[in-house]
Amino acid sequence: MDQLSPQAACPSCKLSDLCLPYGLQKNEVAQLAAIVKSKRPLHADEILYRQGDASRSLYAVKAGSFRSFILNSEGDEQVIGFSLPGELIGLDALQYGHYTCSTIALETALVCELPLSQLNELCGKIPSLQVQMTRILGKEIASDHDKILLLGHRSAKERIATFLLMLSSRYCTLGFSSTEFNLSMRRQDIANFLGLTIETVSRQLAELTKIGIITVKQRGIQINDLALLKAIVQPCPPLAY
Amino acid sequence: MDQLSPQAACPSCKLSDLCLPYGLQKNEVAQLAAIVKSKRPLHADEILYRQGDASRSLYAVKAGSFRSFILNSEGDEQVIGFSLPGELIGLDALQYGHYTCSTIALETALVCELPLSQLNELCGKIPSLQVQMTRILGKEIASDHDKILLLGHRSAKERIATFLLMLSSRYCTLGFSSTEFNLSMRRQDIANFLGLTIETVSRQLAELTKIGIITVKQRGIQINDLALLKAIVQPCPPLAY
DNA sequence: CGTACAATTGAGAATCCTCAAGAGCAGTGG
């Protein structure tokens, strides 16, 4: 997770294939890099943007991680997702021109700011950038569908298992270990995200530990048996249908 | 819900302001209309596309309604949403080139087929069409976030109330009554969508009826007190956080 | 070393699910 060392913009960024530049020509990547307004560093618990703010930019995560949440009328937070390096944040704002959720850094983090006006302009000039933007939006939608499935049709144990597998797979994509990683979020954040209570998360992690499938040391997670963890997710609870 | 009378393409379609043509110039709408491959009619329970199919088109609902669902490895269906006239279907396929869910007609229905190749080409030519596409994708994402919130943080009663309010608002947008409408889906579909069992849906509807907030006659729903229904949704359950 | 926060663990309670039976309604065929 420690990639905070100074890095040049898109052309030399090792995340570029996971991010917007994927599939672009060299000169096109350079044009994209030219509009990256700044590589804004954030410290833990710093807010990237607030729900309701006018959206002038998208953000690409370069390092660290983020938590996005919606505040309801009572002021309760409701976590809708976590963002890792290479992922785009702020896509939900594309319709109304303001962010529909807030996003906060879970740890020291770095983002590349992409001013929407310039990004849209560039998309008009570079068709493959537009294609990539659309692809990323489609991915976001597909991933949201997975979350809907998770919340609507899974038991507590399956949710936790799925959550760990999601992280495992995303870390793997980033070139990190898929079986050993640190959670950057608190249990409370996980619970909120999964529609569970913090106690249930704790107990389910304890159970998975007791069976030997995982080892938990505070925020540190080690997956001892990836296959067994996947097996937990498979058997869909006999819900109606 | 009965709009099956023959209607011309986009320029004279009364849904155009709710659909892709919104914000386009007259001649641009004409260009869009020209690529609408066909107005395909479907009968109830007919499948529009199957999960896994190569995605060659997006579909705009012109009449009737649809149910989208994901099939998991056990063959269980998991409903991820319903589509009403003016809404675009198939957006989840934009990333991988194949549909990640299946979509089926709930009743006799009509769709406008938009071949992706031509749509993308046209987006390149008409910037405001591209803007509108992006806006629709952003809306889809924001609406998925609402579903995540619904499933993760709401009690059975709140889910039912929210579901009814969502439909109410969408029918209202379409120019129909916001307090009286027919459900085009079975209880089973509602239950599956809301992550509940059919029995719980039935019981909650019965309770709302007993309090007098709604009147239920089979598929027919009448909302007697919209304000009270909204009040049910507000008080978020004191979940962790 | 003490405070604040995060996480675990336990016991009882509530919501929602499971299983089962019955009612309402549409379509079919004698």
Next chain:
DNA sequence: CCACTGCTCTTGAGGATTCTCAATTGTACG
């Protein structure tokens, strides 16, 4: 026209999962 079948929806009773409340342990930081 009516019984029959099939499907949808409702209603009831009991049980399981998850939540709530409360106390304790663990960890980070000044």
